[in-house]
Amino acid sequence: MNNSRINQTLIDEHNESCLAHLREDYEHLATQLTRCDVDIETITEKAQAFEIAVPSWGVGTGGTRFARFPGEGEPRNIFEKLEDCAVINQLSRCTASVSPHFPWDTVDDFTELKAFSDHCGLHWDSINSNTFQDQPGQPHSYKFGSLTHTDAAVRDQAIAHNLQCIQWGQQLGSRRLTVWVGDGSNHPGQQHFQRAFERYLDSMKRIYATLPDDWEMHIEHKMFEPAFYSTVIQDWGSNILAALELGDKAKSLVDLGHHAPNVNIEMIISRLIQFKKLGGFHFNDSKYGDDDLDSGSLHPYQQFLIFNELVDAEARNQEDFNPSYMLDQSHNVTDPIESLINSAIEVQRSYVKALLVDRAALNGYQDSNDALLASNTLKAAFNLDVNPILAMARYRQSGAIDPLQVYRQSGYRQQVSKVRPEITGSSSGIV
Ligand code: PSV
Ligand code: MN
Numbered sequence: 001m002n003n004s005r006i007n008q009t010l011i012d013e014h015n016e017s018c019l020a021h022l023r024e025d026y027e028h029l030a031t032q033l034t035r036c037d038v039d040i041e042t043i044t045e046k047a048q049a050f051e052i053a054v055p056s057w058g059v060g061t062g063g064t065r066f067a068r069f070p071g072e073g074e075p076r077n078i079f080e081k082l083e084d085c086a087v088i089n090q091l092s093r094c095t096a097s098v099s100p101h102f103p104w105d106t107v108d109d110f111t112e113l114k115a116f117s118d119h120c121g122l123h124w125d126s127i128n129s130n131t132f133q134d135q136p137g138q139p140h141s142y143k144f145g146s147l148t149h150t151d152a153a154v155r156d157q158a159i160a161h162n163l164q165c166i167q168w169g170q171q172l173g174s175r176r177l178t179v180w181v182g183d184g185s186n187h188p189g190q191q192h193f194q195r196a197f198e199r200y201l202d203s204m205k206r207i208y209a210t211l212p213d214d215w216e217m218h219i220e221h222k223m224f225e226p227a228f229y230s231t232v233i234q235d236w237g238s239n240i241l242a243a244l245e246l247g248d249k250a251k252s253l254v255d256l257g258h259h260a261p262n263v264n265i266e267m268i269i270s271r272l273i274q275f276k277k278l279g280g281f282h283f284n285d286s287k288y289g290d291d292d293l294d295s296g297s298l299h300p301y302q303q304f305l306i307f308n309e310l311v312d313a314e315a316r317n318q319e320d321f322n323p324s325y326m327l328d329q330s331h332n333v334t335d336p337i338e339s340l341i342n343s344a345i346e347v348q349r350s351y352v353k354a355l356l357v358d359r360a361a362l363n364g365y366q367d368s369n370d371a372l373l374a375s376n377t378l379k380a381a382f383n384l385d386v387n388p389i390l391a392m393a394r395y396r397q398s399g400a401i402d403p404l405q406v407y408r409q410s411g412y413r414q415q416v417s418k419v420r421p422e423i424t425g426s427s428s429g430i431v
Contacts, residue, residue, distance in 0.1 A: 004090060006091065011398065011399070014400060014402065014409070015395055019395070022391050025388040029388045032384075036358065040389065044396070046355055047392075048093075052095055052348070053095065053126070053324070054344070055098075055128075056078060056101055056105050058340055059336045059337065061074055062292065062336075063330070068332070069332070069333075071335065073416035073418075074423055076420060076421075078105040080416075082098060082117055086120040087337055087407070091399055091407055092403050093393070093397040093398070094345070094394075096123060098123075098124060099124070099178075099326050101130055102128070103161075124169070124173055124174040125176070125324065126218060127166070127174050127176065131158040131181055139157065142182075145181075145184075145196075145232075147204065148183040148196045148199045155203050158181075158203065159206050159207055162179065163210055166207075177216075177217050180220035181200075182222075182231070183196070186228050190229070200232050204217075204242060205246060208247060215249065216279060217249055218253040219253060220282070221239040221253075221254075221255075221258055225290060236271075243277050251272075252278060253280045253282065256281070256302075256303075257282075265302065266302070273310075276319065279324065280324035280326065281325050283295045284328055284343075285303075292328070292329045293329065294329055294334075295347050296346030296349070304353050304378075304381075307354035308357060329343060342404065345390060349386060357378060357381040361373075362378070
């Protein structure tokens with residue numbers, strides 16, 4: 001099997017047809033940036049090195065509590081999910097890694113899975129454990145929690161699953177475990193806050209103890225859902241406390257949708273960086289809660305401000321700073337491949353714009369309390385059109401100058417629909 005899912009000639013012909021305009025736009029932007037002492041080539045090289053992981057579950061059509069409307073040619077297993085991920089990377093050239101979720105992506109033969117991902121030119125990002133759902137035949141239910149359950153037998157089962165995830169991850173060459181639990185309560189008084197957190201720490205310590213030396217454990221907090229009154233790891237405060245208690249290999253992961261509307265997430269990022277506890281991100285956008293909308297579709301300025309903190313830390317050579325980037329969204333009404341390509345590029349765009357912030361000027365305005373010019377310095381970078389840099393980064397790596405146009409022209413979705421049977425009926429639930 002050829003590891004190019006999209007005919008490379010189609011991409012090359014498309015690029016050929018757009019190249020003259022891209023070169024003109026790139027030259028123009030290069031001239032503009034030179035006026036500010038910025039070398040466009042340095043920025044383009046950084047854009048080329050940018051990488052964001054795709055979640056395996058993101059290539060399936062998502063849904064809400066009310067309904068799910070299945071898409072055409074949806075992947076039925078992790079092998080087909082990898083095929084879709086390979087398309088996303090072939091066109092965008094910034095998504096060479098995939099984050100699996102177990103047991104959703106469990107296979108009999110992990111050597112075969114690893115060989116297939118290698119063949120697709122993909123590697124494995126963080127392993128996600130799942131103790132928020134019951135699986136067929138499972139002895140104990142997670143209805144009232146997993147790692148924090150009052151019954152030790154349930155906690156043991158949830159711990160064992162996480163240990164299994166680490167072993168599978170080692171076979172795939174991953175070096176991270178992400179733990180998100182839905183544990184919490186729906187009624188005031190239902191759960192003793194302190195005892196539940198103690199049980200959580202106890203369970204997590206047992207998982208942490210088995211973590212290979214070169215692994216990290218990422219803790220993901222979430223304000224609400226499925227627990228609607230209290231969630232054990234509900235905010236970055238509980239998250240960093242747990243990470244500090246566990247040790248250096250435990251870090252906090254920030255999913256953008258897991259905060260109340262209007263929370264200053266960029267400041268949370270700064271705090272986590274300062275205390276060497278920023279592990280990584282799940283990027284998405286939201287208006288009301290954990291909407292899982294496409295990255296940058298609503299709050300591109302917030303996403304830019306987050307990258308402003310990240311680039312600032314990078315520029316200061318902040319110690320122990322190496323966050324991982326991943327998308328975590330639900331595509332309910334779009335083709336997931338299109339949404340993921342678009343979103344990856346939107347996150348890359350925020351990174352590139354943050355690289356263009358005049359940091360010396362910003363620091364000066366901060367020190368002299370010039371609020372307006374400090375703000376305008378950020379805005380100047382945000383308002384730049386960096387499309388030519390992003391397109392050139394793709395072009396130079398054999399990706400598509402306009403990935404969505406090539407994807408639609410390729411007819412990939414129609415082709416896979418022929419071999420992947422239509423899923424009929426409407427079910428509800430997350431992907
Ligand atoms: C929870 O809402 C979450 O953000 C976690 O990352 C889960 O692993 C993922 O979504 C599952 O869909
Ligand atoms: Mn998430």
